[in-house]
Amino acid sequence: MKNKRLRNDIILSVALLVLAIAAWGVIRFTHKTGEFAVVEIDGKETARYPLGDDMSVEIVTGDGHVNTLVIAGGRASVVSADCPDKLCVKQPAISRTGETIICLPHRLVIRIEGESGVDTAS
Ligand SMILES: [Zn+2]
Structure with missing residues (x-):
């Protein structure tokens, strides 16, 4: 039971990290360096x-x-x-x-x- 909760926490953390990287990528892509x-x-x-x-x-x-x-x-x-x-x-x-x-x-x-x-x- 305890281990399962820990694993869920890790999965959640990884999911959040992936989301953060994706959001950063979108910002990088849409906000191009200006001239x-x-x-x-x-x-x-x-x-x-x-x-x-x-x-x-x-x-x-x-x-x-x-x-x-x-x-x-x-x-x-x-x-x-x-x-x-x-x-x-x-x-x-x-x-x-x-x-x-x-x-x-x-x-x-x-x-x-x-x-x-x-x-x-x-
Ligand atoms: Zn001013």
């Missing part, structure tokens, strides 16, 4: 930078606020900003299609797109 960091201010695209080029850019929003975007090693992140909440700075670097960094106070969105754009493009 561009697209900058949107107030819903309008203002610039796009290739993720392959390491750079640091100051994004000045319509009302004169500044977010510093850094692209390094194929990842984009906001390293500094003069917004009050600094949530955009705290967000981790993004590199995969569909990932975003949002600065709500500045109405700024940095989005990763693939070479052929997002699949919602029409």
